Amino acid sequence: xxxxxxxxxxxxxxxxxxxxxxxxxxxxxxxxxxxxxxxxxxxxxxxxxxxxxxxxxxxxxxxxxxxxxxxxxxxxxxxxxxxxxxxxxxxxxxxxxxxxxxxxxxxxxxxxxxxxxxxxxxxxxxxxxxxxxxxxxxxxxxxxxxxxxxxxxxxxxxxxxxxxxxxxxxxxxxxxxxxxxxxxxxxxxxxxxxxxxxxxxxxxxxxxxxxxxxxxxxxxxxxxxxxxxxxxxxxxxxxxxxxxxxxxxxxxxxxxxxxxxxxxxxxxxxxxxxxxxxxxxxxxxxxxxxxxxxxxxxxxxxxxxxxxxxxxxxxxxxxxxxxxxxxxxxxxxxxxxxxxxxxxxxxxxxxxxxxxxxxxxxxxxxxxxxxxxxxxxxxxxxxxxxxxxxxxxxxxxxxxxxxxxxxxxxxxxxxxxxxxxxxxxxxxxxxx
Numbered sequence: 001x002x003x004x005x006x007x008x009x010x011x012x013x014x015x016x017x018x019x020x021x022x023x024x025x026x027x028x029x030x031x032x033x034x035x036x037x038x039x040x041x042x043x044x045x046x047x048x049x050x051x052x053x054x055x056x057x058x059x060x061x062x063x064x065x066x067x068x069x070x071x072x073x074x075x076x077x078x079x080x081x082x083x084x085x086x087x088x089x090x091x092x093x094x095x096x097x098x099x100x101x102x103x104x105x106x107x108x109x110x111x112x113x114x115x116x117x118x119x120x121x122x123x124x125x126x127x128x129x130x131x132x133x134x135x136x137x138x139x140x141x142x143x144x145x146x147x148x149x150x151x152x153x154x155x156x157x158x159x160x161x162x163x164x165x166x167x168x169x170x171x172x173x174x175x176x177x178x179x180x181x182x183x184x185x186x187x188x189x190x191x192x193x194x195x196x197x198x199x200x201x202x203x204x205x206x207x208x209x210x211x212x213x214x215x216x217x218x219x220x221x222x223x224x225x226x227x228x229x230x231x232x233x234x235x236x237x238x239x240x241x242x243x244x245x246x247x248x249x250x251x252x253x254x255x256x257x258x259x260x261x262x263x264x265x266x267x268x269x270x271x272x273x274x275x276x277x278x279x280x281x282x283x284x285x286x287x288x289x290x291x292x293x294x295x296x297x298x299x300x301x302x303x304x305x306x307x308x309x310x311x312x313x314x315x316x317x318x319x320x321x322x323x324x325x326x327x328x329x330x331x332x333x334x335x336x337x338x339x340x341x342x343x344x345x346x347x348x349x350x351x352x353x354x355x356x357x358x359x360x361x362x363x364x365x366x367x368x369x370x371x372x373x374x375x376x377x378x379x380x381x382x383x384x385x386x387x388x389x390x391x392x393x394x395x396x397x398x399x400x401x402x403x404x405x406x407x408x409x410x411x412x413x414x415x416x417x418x419x420x421x422x423x424x425x426x427x428x429x430x431x432x
Contacts, residue, residue: 074128080120086113090132093124099132102155106147109157112139141230165224166233170424172217179210192220195235199249199257202267204242215241217421237417250414252402260414262407264399268336269315270360271396273344274367274378276303281377283390299388300343300381307348307376309367313358314342314382322354328379329370334358340397341386345379346370 076093087100104110116122116137125134135147142164147157173186183193196218197206204210221233239248249257249265257265281302317336324330330347348368358364369376382391402410 074126075123076126077121077123080116080118080122082118084116084118086116089122090124093126094130095124095126095132102132103135103147106155107157109145109159110147112145112159113137115139141225162225164230165227167222167224168219168236168420169222170217170219170420172421172424172428173215175210175214175216176212179206179214179216182216186216188218189232192218192232192235196238196240199235199238199265200240200242200247202265203247204240209242211243214243215425217425219417219420219424237414237421239418239421248418250410250417252406252410252413256399258402258410258414260418262402262410264401266360266399268360268397268399269340269342269382270312271392272303273312273314273342273380274303274305274309276305276309276378278304280304280375283388283392300345300379301391303378303380304376305367305378307366307368309378310363311344311347311365311367311378313360313362313364314380315340315360317342317358319352319354319356319358319364322350322352322356325371327372329373330365330368331371332364334364339385341383343379343381343383345381346373346377 078089078092080089086104087097090096090100090103103113113122116139120137120139123136124132125136127133133148135145137145139145142162144160144162145157146160147155150156171186171188171192173182175182179197180193183196188196196216200206217239218235219237220235223230223233234251235249237248237250239246241247248260250260251257259265279301281298283298283301313334315334315336317334317340319332320335320341321331321333328345330350331343331345332347332350332352333341333343335341344365346368347365348370350365352358352362352364367376367378373379380391382389382394384394
């Protein structure tokens with residue numbers, strides 16, 4: 001019995017109990033009499049039948065004997081493979097289809113489990129009886145899904161988001177061959193290079209107008225979770241010098257970019273809503289239709305592009321038509337305020353539906369050749385007050401400037417950011 005009791009105890013507790021047991025045994029076995037020696041008596045010889053003080057530093061031992069807890073739960077972690085779903089993962093963990101059903105109905109956050117990717121890890125908590133207890137799935141560096149029982153015993157799902165620390169970083173470069181190589185040399189990622197070009201694309205043609213000696217500086221966010229790098233955030237401020245002319249961009253609290261004096265950096269409409277290879281047919285009121293074999297006005301521009309190329313909304317607006325017919329194929333019409341309408345024809349498939357509110361740059365469909373189309377392309381039309389205008393030459397309205405009520409606050413922010421960019425340029429120039 002003693003062996004059974006002592007076996008699971010830690011070594012430290014075994015030694016403590018052994019000392020205490022010996023002390024108690026001595027007290028019980030020896031005759032009782034007054035103790036003659038004090039705490040400070042130094043005994044060089046022990047005499048049989050004499051009581052001696054046993055000095056113990058009780059501070060080393062807990063006042064009460066601790067309870068020993070046994071972990072009756074077991075986390076099992078499985079890695080998602082190609083073709084896996086929740087049922088397959090649970091099966092590998094020894095769980096039943098009933099468990100799969102219960103977890104899948106544990107609230108809307110549990111829908112994240114339908115989007116698991118190969119390489120992700122899923123952890124399930126199984127109790128000592130082999131029953132499902134909880135689940136956790138970290139689907140990003142910041143967010144983890146938990147599925148567990150509430151006080152009523154019902155499975156619920158929730159998402160925990162880690163706190164993100166944002167720091168500012170800088171990059172600067174001078175173009176010697178092309179902008180892309182200069183961006184890579186400055187330490188920018190592919191996405192940052194594309195974003196930087198996108199900021200200034202209304203003012204600079206990056207395909208034709210970039211020259212050797214042009215320069216750029218950019219301030220951007222870096223995100224950290226638990227002290228570890230977790231990815232890049234937004235570009236906060238940027239300057240681009242093209243052929244001696246300086247352009248700048250400042251991101252404000254509304255998520256929009258403005259010049260240092262508060263003008264919107266973007267226009268209300270994209271000049272071209274698709275990344276095209278070439279223009280296969282221009283705006284032409286007297287064009288001969290290649291399919292119908294008759295003179296029929298071409299009231300838009302045809303952009304030749306690969307099948308499936310994403311097509312973007314040219315501006316903010318409301319989808320007033322998203323449908324299919326034998327002439328236009330899959331098509332989308334967008335109303336932009338009271339005066340402007342844009343039309344997009346011959347999609348291979350649509351990405352929006354009638355009534356949707358879309359933002360400039362949002363994907364609304366994909367290039368195809370449906371309807372009466374001679375080849376794979378996007379047919380794009382631009383209407384002002386109901387009249388077709390040439391999308392390539394029509395004067396595009398500018399977006400609204402910074403609100404008057406925010407102008408002073410924005411100006412102070414812009415001055416601070418531009419000063420930071422100039423300091424970085426001076427430091428890098430001194431280093432070179």
